[in-house]
Amino acid sequence: MGKYVVKRVLLALMTAFIVLSLTFILIKLLPPEKSVGTAVTRQTYYDNQVSLGYMTSSRFQLPDLQLVDFVTAKNGTVTYYYEVPVMEQYFKWISNILFHWDWGHSQFIEPNVKATVIIGERLLTSMKINIISVVVAVPIGIALGIWAALKKNTMTDHVISTTVMILISLPSFVIIAFLMLLLCYNNPILPTQWPNPTAPTSEKALGYILPVFSLSLGSICGYCRFVRAELCEVMESDYLLLARTKGLTRKQAILRHAMKNAMVPIFPSVLAEFIGIMGGSMILENLYGITGIGSLFVKSMTAKDYNILFVDLAIFTTLGLLAGVLLDLSYGFIDPRIRMGAKK
Amino acid sequence: MAQSVDVSKYEINEDSFRFVNSGKRITDTQLKTKGSSFGKDAFRRFCKNKASIAGAIVLGILLLLSAIVPMVSPFSVEPGAGNISEHFLQPKLFEAGTGFWDGTKEYKKSVNRDGSISGVVYDFENECPAGFYKPAVSKLVVDSEPTYINKATPTGKGGYMTFQTDNNDSQDNAVLYNYYQFPVTADGEYTFAYTMHTQDGVNEGSLGKFCVYLLDEETSEKIVLQDWTTSYNNASFDLSAKLTENGFTALNACRIYFEVEKVPNQSKYILLENLTLSCADETANANLAAISFTDATEMVNRAKVGTEIPAGYWQSNGVKGVYNSKIYYCEFVFDTYEEVYGRSEEVYAISDFRKLKEQGLCDFDEKNIIETFTVLSDECPIKEVLDVTKNHKTGKVQSVKVNVPKYYKMGYDKMPRHILGTDENGYDLFTLMFTSLRTSLLLGLCTAAFCFCFGLVWGSISGYFGGGVDLAMERFCEILGGVPWLVVMTLAILHFGSNFLTFVMALCLTGWMGTAARTRTQFYRFKGSEYVLASRTLGARDMRLIFRHILPNSLGTIVTSSVLMIVSTIYSEATLAYLNLGLQGTQAFGVMMAANQQYIQSYSFLVVFPAVVMALLMISFNLFGNGLRDALNPTLRGAED
Numbered sequence: 011m012g013k014y015v016v017k018r019v020l021l022a023l024m025t026a027f028i029v030l031s032l033t034f035i036l037i038k039l040l041p042p043e044k045s046v047g048t049a050v051t052r053q054t055y056y057d058n059q060v061s062l063g064y065m066t067s068s069r070f071q072l073p074d075l076q077l078v079d080f081v082t083a084k085n086g087t088v089t090y091y092y093e094v095p096v097m098e099q100y101f102k103w104i105s106n107i108l109f110h111w112d113w114g115h116s117q118f119i120e121p122n123v124k125a126t127v128i129i130g131e132r133l134l135t136s137m138k139i140n141i142i143s144v145v146v147a148v149p150i151g152i153a154l155g156i157w158a159a160l161k162k163n164t165m166t167d168h169v170i171s172t173t174v175m176i177l178i179s180l181p182s183f184v185i186i187a188f189l190m191l192l193l194c195y196n197n198p199i200l201p202t203q204w205p206n207p208t209a210p211t212s213e214k215a216l217g218y219i220l221p222v223f224s225l226s227l228g229s230i231c232g233y234c235r236f237v238r239a240e241l242c243e244v245m246e247s248d249y250l251l252l253a254r255t256k257g258l259t260r261k262q263a264i265l266r267h268a269m270k271n272a273m274v275p276i277f278p279s280v281l282a283e284f285i286g287i288m289g290g291s292m293i294l295e296n297l298y299g300i301t302g303i304g305s306l307f308v309k310s311m312t313a314k315d316y317n318i319l320f321v322d323l324a325i326f327t328t329l330g331l332l333a334g335v336l337l338d339l340s341y342g343f344i345d346p347r348i349r350m351g352a353k354k
Numbered sequence: 355m356a357q358s359v360d361v362s363k364y365e366i367n368e369d370s371f372r373f374v375n376s377g378k379r380i381t382d383t384q385l386k387t388k389g390s391s392f393g394k395d396a397f398r399r400f401c402k403n404k405a406s407i408a409g410a411i412v413l414g415i416l417l418l419l420s421a422i423v424p425m426v427s428p429f430s431v432e433p434g435a436g437n438i439s440e441h442f443l444q445p446k447l448f449e450a451g452t453g454f455w456d457g458t459k460e461y462k463k464s465v466n467r468d469g470s471i472s473g474v475v476y477d478f479e480n481e482c483p484a485g486f487y488k489p490a491v492s493k494l495v496v497d498s499e500p501t502y503i504n505k506a507t508p509t510g511k512g513g514y515m516t517f518q519t520d521n522n523d524s525q526d527n528a529v530l531y532n533y534y535q536f537p538v539t540a541d542g543e544y545t546f547a548y549t550m551h552t553q554d555g556v557n558e559g560s561l562g563k564f565c566v567y568l569l570d571e572e573t574s575e576k577i578v579l580q581d582w583t584t585s586y587n588n589a590s591f592d593l594s595a596k597l598t599e600n601g602f603t604a605l606n607a608c609r610i611y612f613e614v615e616k617v618p619n620q621s622k623y624i625l626l627e628n629l630t631l632s633c634a635d636e637t638a639n640a641n642l643a644a645i646s647f648t649d650a651t652e653m654v655n656r657a658k659v660g661t662e663i664p665a666g667y668w669q670s671n672g673v674k675g676v677y678n679s680k681i682y683y684c685e686f687v688f689d690t691y692e693e694v695y696g697r698s699e700e701v702y703a704i705s706d707f708r709k710l711k712e713q714g715l716c717d718f719d720e721k722n723i724i725e726t727f728t729v730l731s732d733e734c735p736i737k738e739v740l741d742v743t744k745n746h747k748t749g750k751v752q753s754v755k756v757n758v759p760k761y762y763k764m765g766y767d768k769m770p771r772h773i774l775g776t777d778e779n780g781y782d783l784f785t786l787m788f789t790s791l792r793t794s795l796l797l798g799l800c801t802a803a804f805c806f807c808f809g810l811v812w813g814s815i816s817g818y819f820g821g822g823v824d825l826a827m828e829r830f831c832e833i834l835g836g837v838p839w840l841v842v843m844t845l846a847i848l849h850f851g852s853n854f855l856t857f858v859m860a861l862c863l864t865g866w867m868g869t870a871a872r873t874r875t876q877f878y879r880f881k882g883s884e885y886v887l888a889s890r891t892l893g894a895r896d897m898r899l900i901f902r903h904i905l906p907n908s909l910g911t912i913v914t915s916s917v918l919m920i921v922s923t924i925y926s927e928a929t930l931a932y933l934n935l936g937l938q939g940t941q942a943f944g945v946m947m948a949a950n951q952q953y954i955q956s957y958s959f960l961v962v963f964p965a966v967v968m969a970l971l972m973i974s975f976n977l978f979g980n981g982l983r984d985a986l987n988p989t990l991r992g993a994e995d
Contacts, residue, residue, distance in 0.1 A: 025836035032837070036845045179972040181925055183932050183947065184965045187954060191962070195955045198467045202955075292840075293932045297951065308933050311844065323841050330838050 063102030136302030147229035155237025278340035406981020429782035440780035490692035500680035513679035518623035528672030547590035562622025798920035813873025876908030910986025
């Protein structure tokens, strides 16, 4: 088991490294964007790029290198900034991250603010919403699934299953659009946009309802379907029949035997989802104007703020890989019968 | 106790037995019952699943519509073909006036979350809701009670003009004065009156101490009319008498000044309801009227107009505003089609009118044109004769006033009907929806087809040969699969621009791995089974084993997953569109949805209809896919009988 864990984690780390490297190189291959703003802002940004090793500066024009931009300072001195070859930048980037944990600065969104600072602020908002929605979704989803499984092939089950089937097929943007129409515009109960930080607490609390609702709806349906399938399978198993023949009531048999086994696969998926949706729903954040890292992606993409875009993508990649590893590992921890990666 | 049977009484000997079919030639005989092929069997199983059938039917309809609608629709949705004047038309299926789906929009007053009211204000001057085309308005109900707002709007009435000290650092008092200078003479019966208001409800106790005086700008002579006070009574002054009192006969360039005492860090104000300046001379009186007012809202608006009338009242160290301006909200039904395509009146000379008759486009009897006018051809520009002008001497018809509808001028034969309305660019939503659905489906089909082919080959090799080959291929997939598809899409769009090919390429780059993994699993499952082993013992080569024995058995699941890939591609495309990375250059479904999202409040049908189609597409595809999976699963053959 230990060996397998190490193997998986190492593989995930390697994948992350390769993916991030490729992303970095591909982004750096794009033509560099010129900074905008005052000469001081631009110079600060370029000087920072120089100190990070992604650019070189010169007082004179150098014909061999690729000119990015030049800045004329107040006293009239002109500084020319040139791009360093991509692979050279790549090795500088690795050392910057490994030794200084320096992920670069924002170019357009909040000029000259550290990317990690910007991400940090927004990650918190995204995480808050997602944690709440997981906390809401898990019990409701599991309860609905159990209910449907216990009433299998009755009207209750059909209603739940059909609703779940429909809701699970609906894309998130359709759900969000309908929820907004219903709760924000036609019956103005909730704010139409994510409240800004200065809004009163009650408004802020109301602002959580729509994002949490729309995020958890999908998970609720997912859990419900999953739990129902698992529980139905367990209920038909021989050992449950044995339990009943021993004289246990249906309730006892379900609570003591069926439930325990049915819950085994649920836990890992909760864990994985928890990690997975930490990144937040990009579409939701974008549509509802939530200042999380999902909407930051769109913002940085539109502004062509590549440094921010890169860090944002790095987070999504890492979270995704982490969720995958955790999911696989947790199977092994929870159910000893499953030996992940075991030979035949 | 079990009873024992005494077998001895049954005598069994060799004669009791005889050979079956002894002496007959035994050959294979054809089956008496009808055989069933895999396809037939799958179809039968599929038909048993009601939900899948429903899904397939809905899916079929959507596919059919996306194929037919762009071809037969009378409206063009080619990029650039939209007519901006036709934008935001409401869905119309029935005649206007039926009240349901008839191209009308109901405007109602509504209360916002913060308690403010949103609605359309009635414009008394034009006798229609402010900013709306009057002939298209029906069922108009104007509020009987006014709503008070503290803002000067063109449709507002009454209220009080507020004059408030501002918070700048200046120690000077705030002064309000009329811009237009006027002369005052002692014998001209000049009078001045104002009504002030002690208005509670604003901020109790912040009414300021004020004074009023007349100032001659030429000589700086100042005649105090009202000394510093805090009582806000009505007041009227005989200016001519005041002049005489102060020993003047005439002042040439006077202004009335209201001065409000400034208190540090407090806003003090006065409220003026009306102000009248008059004199005996008529020309001078007309000039004075420009600075008099009975309607404070109107006065503030007058100042905004600016150039033609000297801008009402000016101020220093203070802010001018309106308090309790009255507006009337109204509720009504607005026919959007009437505004865009409806009636427009034109006057035709009788000679031109006769030419139309000669061309055979219409028919009329010149004695009674209005009643006998009939349209004979769609090409006739005139649809209705409204009025006839006759020469008042001879009594002969000179010209006719006719209705040449706007739709005719826009190139339509009759009033168009957009059954799902039109979008911001004036595209017919119904046509646009299915045209863009066609693009999206095509995108999905291309992607799914490529992924199916490539994934099948990759998965077959990986699954069939196993061992080192499999390991290497798996590791490759693991790394490529670790790249989030969004990253791939983003980078592809950044490098190659947003077009159809980039999308197919980028979606395929990550998409084929699903098919490959599924194929690999299937190969692992079947390659060790007995029938494959048997075939191999008989000398079958790898190719034969793969294509004749293993693949047909595993194809069901793989095909199903590929079909579902079409829908996931459409979903991905839409997701990207919502992230501002949408497909450019052609109309794609997601791009349309994302673009319409901003009209969710004002024109919600633009969001609702595409969302419903998207939902139907997703649900029916999933139902169909599930049914297909069960139908194509060979192990379920005969299982349910």
